[in-house]
Amino acid sequence: MSITIINGTLLLDSDLACNGDIEITTSGKVIPVPDPDLMKTFYSYETNKYITANGGSRKITSTTGNVLINGIIDGIGAGFESNRGPGCNSLLTDSSGNILSGYGATHAGLGHISQYSG
Amino acid sequence: MAIVSYNFALDGFQYPINTGWLSTFGEIDFDGEEPVVLINPRYWISGSPSNWANSANWSETSGGPGGATIPTPRNVAVFDTSGLGSCTMDASAFVYGIYVNGYSGTISQNNKDIVCSFASFFSGTFEGDGSNISTATDFAVGGTCDFTSTDGTVSCDGTFLFAPSTGTFYHNNGAVSLDGTGAYLNAPNITLSKLQLNASQARINRALTVEDQLHLQRGGCRKIQPDATVHLKGDLYSGSNYNQWSIFNDFPIEFDSTTKQTIFNQNGSVTPSVLVNKTVSDQVILEGRSPFVIKDELRIQDGTFNSNGINLQVGL
Numbered sequence: 266m267s268i269t270i271i272n273g274t275l276l277l278d279s280d281l282a283c284n285g286d287i288e289i290t291t292s293g294k295v296i297p298v299p300d301p302d303l304m305k306t307f308y309s310y311e312t313n314k315y316i317t318a319n320g321g322s323r324k325i326t327s328t329t330g331n332v333l334i335n336g337i338i339d340g341i342g343a344g345f346e347s348n349r350g351p352g353c354n355s356l357l358t359d360s361s362g363n364i365l366s367g368y369g370a371t372h373a374g375l376g377h378i379s380q381y382s383g
Numbered sequence: 384m385a386i387v388s389y390n391f392a393l394d395g396f397q398y399p400i401n402t403g404w405l406s407t408f409g410e411i412d413f414d415g416e417e418p419v420v421l422i423n424p425r426y427w428i429s430g431s432p433s434n435w436a437n438s439a440n441w442s443e444t445s446g447g448p449g450g451a452t453i454p455t456p457r458n459v460a461v462f463d464t465s466g467l468g469s470c471t472m473d474a475s476a477f478v479y480g481i482y483v484n485g486y487s488g489t490i491s492q493n494n495k496d497i498v499c500s501f502a503s504f505f506s507g508t509f510e511g512d513g514s515n516i517s518t519a520t521d522f523a524v525g526g527t528c529d530f531t532s533t534d535g536t537v538s539c540d541g542t543f544l545f546a547p548s549t550g551t552f553y554h555n556n557g558a559v560s561l562d563g564t565g566a567y568l569n570a571p572n573i574t575l576s577k578l579q580l581n582a583s584q585a586r587i588n589r590a591l592t593v594e595d596q597l598h599l600q601r602g603g604c605r606k607i608q609p610d611a612t613v614h615l616k617g618d619l620y621s622g623s624n625y626n627q628w629s630i631f632n633d634f635p636i637e638f639d640s641t642t643k644q645t646i647f648n649q650n651g652s653v654t655p656s657v658l659v660n661k662t663v664s665d666q667v668i669l670e671g672r673s674p675f676v677i678k679d680e681l682r683i684q685d686g687t688f689n690s691n692g693i694n695l696q697v698g699l
Contacts, residue, residue, distance in 0.1 A: 267698030269681045273659060276666075276689040279673065283681070284698025293683070328698075 266329065271295060277325070286330035295325070422479055424461045425454040427486070429468035435495075436474035440466070454478040462486035462507060472497075475514070483507055483528065492516075492533060501541070504528040511555060519563075524552050533557045540582075545570035556595070561585045561604075578613070580604045580625065587611045587634050597636065599625035599654065606634040612658075616640035621675075623651040633678055638667045638686075648675045648693065655679060661686030669693045 266285040271293035281287070289295060325332060428449055429440040439449040446465035454460040459480040462470070469489040475496040483490070486507040494513030502518050505526035511533035516522070520541035524530045528550040537543070540563025545552050552570075558577035561568060566582040571589035578593045583602035590610045595617040601624040606612075613636050633655035638644050641662055648654075648671035656679040659667050666687045669675055674694040681688075681697045 267677070267679050269697045271683045273661075273683040273685045274687040275683055276687055276691075277695075278692050279690045279694045281690070281695040282697070 268330075280324040280326070282324070282326045282328060283330070284328050286333065287325060287327045288333040421459045421461055421482060423458045424482075425451055425458045426465055427460065427462045427468075427470060428466035429470070430466060432469040432471070432488075434471050434473040435476065436472075440468075440470075462488070462490065483509075484526070504530055506550075511557070524550065526550055531555050532559075536560050536579075538562050540566055542567040542569055545573045554594070558596075560600075564602075587613070590614065593617065596620060598622065599652065601625055604634060604655075605632040607632075612637050614639055615644070616642075618644055619646045619654070621646060621648045621652040621654045621671075623649040626651060626653040635680070641665060643668065645670055646675065647671050648673075652676065653678050653699065656682070658682045658684060659686050659688045660684040 267283055268285045269281065269283040269287045270290065271288065272290045273293065275281070275293075275295045277295055424445075425441045425443065426445045426447065427440060428442045428446060433440050436453055438451060438453055441451045441453055441460075442449055442465075443451045445461070445463055452458070453474075454476065456477050456479055458478055459482055460476065460478050462481075462483040462485075464485040464487075467486060467488045469491070471491045472493045472495040476499065478497075478499045479501075480499050481497065481502040481504075483503065484505040489508040489510060492509070492511040492514060496514045497516045499517070500519045501521045501523075502516065503521070503523045503525075505523075506528050509528065509530045511531050513535065514533060515535040515538065516533050517538040518540065521544065522537060522539040522541070523544040523546070525544065525546040526548050528547070530550065531553045532555045534555045534557045536558040538560045543559060543561065543566070546569075552573055554574060554576040556576045558579055559568075559575050560579040561582045564583045565585070567586045567588070568578075568591070569588040570591060572591060574592040574594060576594050577596040577598070578591075579598040579600050581598075581600040581602065582604075585602060585604040586607055587604060588607045588611060590612045592614045593616065596619075597613060597615050597617070598620045600620075600622045603625065611634050613634060615636050615638055617640070619636060619638075635656035635658055636654070637658040637660055639658075639660045643665060644661075644667045646654075646667065646669050648669060650672040653676045655677070657677050658680075659682070661667070662685065664686075666689050668689040669691045671693070673692070674696040675690075676696045676699070678699060679697075681695065
């Protein structure tokens, strides 16, 4: 079985899939990177429109293991204010393919996910 | 190390370089347990600096009279204690082998190709530049030899051995390419400029450093010892034909330089384990085709890994 361990920083403007566990350690950070053009115009959109317009959700998927998050997934790190960042488009998917509740597109303006183990 | 010389009547017969013919008589063995076989040797006898392509500098016996033929693909060119003059290659060397042991002079490649079945440098100085070195079997640097490699490519189909006592290996910004099936890089802690893995079932014995470019060109490679990591200071080129994996012991690549490093990913490539272990401000960035497939493990220990719009797939 494969494994992904993030103790440093992952700039993620794509999807990450692992055939095994994914762990973001307490020092680790995932920064979901937005489309640069959307980033320029983001503040003119309502949050929901942005999410729709973006259409580029970042997915972190463990296909056969667990996603263990002790660090942060941080839209602020990409240059967005809290509750306005592209992290709101991040999808965390468990081993059954279920999106972890509270951390999907409906969670508008995600700044951080931390201390979450699932 | 025992040396056995064989002299055969080979007129009219061109020995193929890559058939392993030598093994009929015994393998070159670098630990001294078996004799070194020197087939149809031509001994360098010059006591003063001179050129390769001069029959007066070559003898059929060690320290014997000159005038033998210049080494051909049927001969092993031998540099020993009987001729300590430096040798400048004024012609390309197409020989069965090159064997340097006991010699204390300098061999200058001088922009000339070296094509042979094997090459063994155990003493003296080799100054490479300008052209390629190709061995159909083993390439060895050991003992007291100070070896400055070519700034072209050393292509090795057998074992690339680096086992010095006090000798050194300087890469000279050239490349080392493992090209033959089962090719073996047995060079603990060596520092290379460019390493190209271009062989099925290749193997790496111990940890090494690649300063500029690691090319995963074709086939696959596994590690022998647990610490057999490639410490990469430059960029990774992950090629579309590098995906023939054994099921265990793939070697990891550790990105640990203090500058930005790039992974150039081609469609269909499979990269072994990736470890990012850089200072926090540094970055490894992906370029090329999506997805970037890592066979075993992605570990971002320190520093930043930038997926740059390319999907990451860990595991097959």
